[in-house]
Amino acid sequence: MTVLDRLLDRSGARTDEVLGRRGRVALVLVFCGLAVAGPVIDVIATFWLHVLTRVMIFALFAISLDLVFGYTGLPSFGHAAMFGVGGYTVAFVTLGPTQNLLVTIATAALASATVALLIGWLSVRGTGLFFAFLTLAFAQVLYLVAFNDLPAQLLGADKITGGDNGLVGIPGYELFGVEFGGLFEYYYLTLVVVGICVALLIRIANSEFGRVLQGIRENEDRLTALGYDVTRYKVIAFTVSGTFTGVAGALYAPLVRIAHPSQLFWLTSADGIIMILVGGIGTLWGPMVGAAFITVFEEFATVVGNWHLYLGVLFVTMVIFLPGGIAGAISTVARSPREALSNARRAGRRYVRRVRGDRH
Amino acid sequence: MVGFEALVRATILGLQFGTTLALLVAGLTLVFGLMDVINLAHGSLYMLGAYFGVTLVDAGGSFWLALVVAPVAVGVVGLLMEVFTLRPLYGREPLYQILVTLGLAFVVEESVKEVWGTSAQNFAAPAVLAGSIDIAGVTYSQYQAFVLLFTTVLVAAIWVGLERTNVGVLLQATAHDPEMVDALGFDVSRVFTGVFAVSAVLAGLAGVLLGPARAVTPSMWFNVVLLAFAIIVIGGLGNFRGAIVASLLVGLLTGYAALLVPSYTELLVFALMAVVLLVRPAGIFGTATGDPG
Amino acid sequence: MSAHPVLAVEGIDTYYGRSHVLFDLSLEVGAGETVALIGNNGAGKTTTLRSIMGLTPPERGRILFRGEEIQGCKPNEIRRRGVSLVPEDRRIFPSLTVAENVELAAAAGSTTTDVYDRFPVLDDRRDQRAGTLSGGEQQMLAIARGLVGPPTELLLLDEPTEGLAPQIVEDVSEVVEALTDDGITILLVEQNAELALELADRAYVIETGRIVHEAGGDELLHDPEVLETHLGVR
Numbered sequence A: 001m002t003v004l005d006r007l008l009d010r011s012g013a014r015t016d017e018v019l020g021r022r023g024r025v026a027l028v029l030v031f032c033g034l035a036v037a038g039p040v041i042d043v044i045a046t047f048w049l050h051v052l053t054r055v056m057i058f059a060l061f062a063i064s065l066d067l068v069f070g071y072t073g074l075p076s077f078g079h080a081a082m083f084g085v086g087g088y089t090v091a092f093v094t095l096g097p098t099q100n101l102l103v104t105i106a107t108a109a110l111a112s113a114t115v116a117l118l119i120g121w122l123s124v125r126g127t128g129l130f131f132a133f134l135t136l137a138f139a140q141v142l143y144l145v146a147f148n149d150l151p152a153q154l155l156g157a158d159k160i161t162g163g164d165n166g167l168v169g170i171p172g173y174e175l176f177g178v179e180f181g182g183l184f185e186y187y188y189l190t191l192v193v194v195g196i197c198v199a200l201l202i203r204i205a206n207s208e209f210g211r212v213l214q215g216i217r218e219n220e221d222r223l224t225a226l227g228y229d230v231t232r233y234k235v236i237a238f239t240v241s242g243t244f245t246g247v248a249g250a251l252y253a254p255l256v257r258i259a260h261p262s263q264l265f266w267l268t269s270a271d272g273i274i275m276i277l278v279g280g281i282g283t284l285w286g287p288m289v290g291a292a293f294i295t296v297f298e299e300f301a302t303v304v305g306n307w308h309l310y311l312g313v314l315f316v317t318m319v320i321f322l323p324g325g326i327a328g329a330i331s332t333v334a335r336s337p338r339e340a341l342s343n344a345r346r347a348g349r350r351y352v353r354r355v356r357g358d359r360h
Numbered sequence B: 001m002v003g004f005e006a007l008v009r010a011t012i013l014g015l016q017f018g019t020t021l022a023l024l025v026a027g028l029t030l031v032f033g034l035m036d037v038i039n040l041a042h043g044s045l046y047m048l049g050a051y052f053g054v055t056l057v058d059a060g061g062s063f064w065l066a067l068v069v070a071p072v073a074v075g076v077v078g079l080l081m082e083v084f085t086l087r088p089l090y091g092r093e094p095l096y097q098i099l100v101t102l103g104l105a106f107v108v109e110e111s112v113k114e115v116w117g118t119s120a121q122n123f124a125a126p127a128v129l130a131g132s133i134d135i136a137g138v139t140y141s142q143y144q145a146f147v148l149l150f151t152t153v154l155v156a157a158i159w160v161g162l163e164r165t166n167v168g169v170l171l172q173a174t175a176h177d178p179e180m181v182d183a184l185g186f187d188v189s190r191v192f193t194g195v196f197a198v199s200a201v202l203a204g205l206a207g208v209l210l211g212p213a214r215a216v217t218p219s220m221w222f223n224v225v226l227l228a229f230a231i232i233v234i235g236g237l238g239n240f241r242g243a244i245v246a247s248l249l250v251g252l253l254t255g256y257a258a259l260l261v262p263s264y265t266e267l268l269v270f271a272l273m274a275v276v277l278l279v280r281p282a283g284i285f286g287t288a289t290g291d292p293g
Numbered sequence C: 001m002s003a004h005p006v007l008a009v010e011g012i013d014t015y016y017g018r019s020h021v022l023f024d025l026s027l028e029v030g031a032g033e034t035v036a037l038i039g040n041n042g043a044g045k046t047t048t049l050r051s052i053m054g055l056t057p058p059e060r061g062r063i064l065f066r067g068e069e070i071q072g073c074k075p076n077e078i079r080r081r082g083v084s085l086v087p088e089d090r091r092i093f094p095s096l097t098v099a100e101n102v103e104l105a106a107a108a109g110s111t112t113t114d115v116y117d118r119f120p121v122l123d124d125r126r127d128q129r130a131g132t133l134s135g136g137e138q139q140m141l142a143i144a145r146g147l148v149g150p151p152t153e154l155l156l157l158d159e160p161t162e163g164l165a166p167q168i169v170e171d172v173s174e175v176v177e178a179l180t181d182d183g184i185t186i187l188l189v190e191q192n193a194e195l196a197l198e199l200a201d202r203a204y205v206i207e208t209g210r211i212v213h214e215a216g217g218d219e220l221l222h223d224p225e226v227l228e229t230h231l232g233v234r
Helices: A003-007 A021-044 A046-071 A080-095 A101-123 A130-147 A150-155 A183-205 A208-225 A230-256 A266-279 A285-304 A307-321 A325-335 A337-355 B004-035 B042-058 B063-089 B094-116 B142-164 B166-176 B178-183 B188-213 B220-235 B240-260 B262-279 C045-053 C075-081 C098-106 C135-147 C166-181 C193-199 C217-221 C224-231
Strands: A173-175 A178-180 B132-135 B138-141 C007-016 C019-029 C034-038 C060-065 C083-086 C154-158 C185-190 C202-207 C210-216
Touching: A021 A046, A021 A183, A021 A285, A046 A183, A046 A208, A046 A230, A046 A266, A046 A285, A080 A101, A080 A130, A080 A230, A080 A266, A101 A130, A101 A173, A101 A230, A101 B262, A130 A150, A130 A266, A130 B220, A130 B262, A178 A183, A183 A208, A183 A230, A208 A230, A266 A285, A266 A307, A266 A325, A266 B094, A285 A307, A285 A325, A307 A337, A307 B063, A307 B094, A325 A337, A337 B063, B004 B042, B004 B138, B004 B142, B004 B166, B004 B188, B004 B220, B004 B240, B042 B063, B042 B094, B042 B188, B042 B220, B063 B094, B063 B188, B094 B220, B132 B142, B138 B142, B142 B166, B142 B188, B142 B240, B166 B178, B166 B188, B166 C098, B178 B188, B178 C075, B220 B240, B220 B262, B240 B262, C007 C045, C019 C034, C019 C045, C019 C060, C019 C210, C034 C045, C034 C193, C045 C075, C045 C083, C045 C154, C045 C185, C075 C083, C083 C135, C098 C135, C135 C154, C135 C166, C166 C185, C166 C193, C185 C193
Parallel strands: C034 C185, C034 C202, C083 C154, C154 C185
Antiparallel strands: A173 A178, B132 B138, C007 C019, C007 C060, C202 C210
């Protein structure tokens, strides 16, 4: 029996598996689709190759964030820290000793893991949702460090993080003599790295360790009573999530050719939160859909004006009326369209009642 | 070497900033204590206070008019926020309340950009207080002295109000058991709305008061809300007295840091917060069992 | 029973989230009556009181107080109409003093009954924090708090003797009897069935969210079958 089964007094078939057989088949199909579509898109609309590459990177960011945020129930508002550290590490390594893909990604992963460990270890001391605020604050510390180029000031160097200019001119990766400088090559590189990471994350989520994380979300006290060191699991979950987030950041910086303080800024964390909420918190696949939706939405909405404003309004509306996100809506509609309709009506009536001050 | 006069001035500046922060923190603590809401949009209300103030002064109104009208207008914004976005979420997982306030902060920042543009606004201090005063051979800005005095009186009034009045008793009871207070015949949803609106008014006041001293920009809310929550962590969650003392502490720290290591002020506050978390996770004035939830 | 009972609960169904707790439950309390609601743990006694008070409103059915529907009202409205709940576990405000607890409740309405006459034990402890009172004193405070504020016509008493020493239980029963003598209508939930039946004019037996028996207090007290099957009393 798994931890969650024991926790919820369940036994028998594991129906609670995240991304079951059908979900994984769908993911493989998406992966193959992207692989096949690459050359076609390259010919007819190169611009979309850039958009899709970003979609994949943010999908990885979102699913990593969801592993702690939704899956473990630890709302991190500071994942920009690991995303940015991944990017800066890539800048340091590729502008310095080597452009080797494996070395660079591994270093970036290690660096973000270290930062995540530190932030997670400090932030789990916060009661309840103060965890969220603490992660936000510690990410801001890193932003300030990069923005003021604190390391250079302390070491008396000319520049290390490059202050508010960031570090520009990040070269592409290289592996076994192959350069990933062009967008086309980078698209495939991203596809492979993100594919591997997503597969790993899903494995982790469905492992015994993943069950414990889910158990923490469902009933932390009970898990403590069963003898689990919940705090330690939380810190490890945060570190694992931060590591993959760092890989996403390591893919992002070379794409935009710059490691910049904005990648450490709270808005990057907020982007991730918006993606997972819009997609469906805790479902792992929803956040990836959310990442795609938001990234593409940005492309179109920029034309119409202040897209951040629309995004904010959309976000607030969804938190109130559709907290399950796109994933929640899809699964309700798939189960029973009629029920979805009556749910929507009930949600509307409930909203009016609550606004009038009824607490039920 | 830093001179004595500069040090004294930094102290006054720090205390003035600290007492103004205390206005913000008082509102945050109240809202958190009663509704369990971590209001990330609190900084946005502060920012709106500054912007409303600038607009009123630019439109030919006096600073004093702005000091009254802007906070009231912010109170109305806060009231609308609470009624239309927070009321529907009470009783749901608390996560959604912090998410909605994050979204609101986002919406307010973008709206401010739409209305006032992205460049910094110039908020002039009132002409009456433009001069300086000399006390014991040290020169202070009259405006800063006014802010220090005004906010100190206000914070003291809030404190007395919470400790000594019937409203204070009602709020303490509501913080402890809102359902029971409702069953005794008080409309708790109105208590919540009222408290949120008052906390918005206080934030708006802080915005008008600090406006002339700091850059009025669409992103000014963020650092302030981080500072305010850091103060709550340092002082101890749900501990009003701790929050006030921590406000002064952080204000002073900021004042001295601005003098000695200007670009590290915020970093120092977060470092202090990290140390407090490591040494006394419940905050300097918190009790080990002090669970606000 | 008169034609217009003070309280008439008509076929309510109440849920906690998705779990169905009360099933088509009906009961009536006439003016000046003391009615007991007895049953085992988890039978739905507290939920019945919470439904009446508007704390856990029923999904279906009607609740009439003096002939008017109150099932959609908020708890504070129901309180102001004259229903008062003395909840399970007392739920006094521990950090406030005795006087502050009483004054707060009184501030919601106009009744200024001098509760300290009725509860002399509280009079001596006005300035003491309520959290430092003994269990019995806390119970007295909870009842006192339920009597001030808006005029109380119907008092809902939830497990007033729970966890109290036998001597104190007697004190509480005396208070309940005194309230009845003063014409206050009482709906009493009790785990201690014998005590409840002694105090009550009539009683309902509740089992898994349904009323399964209704009779006069004496009648139930001497009905061995009821005692055994519904109350687990020998």
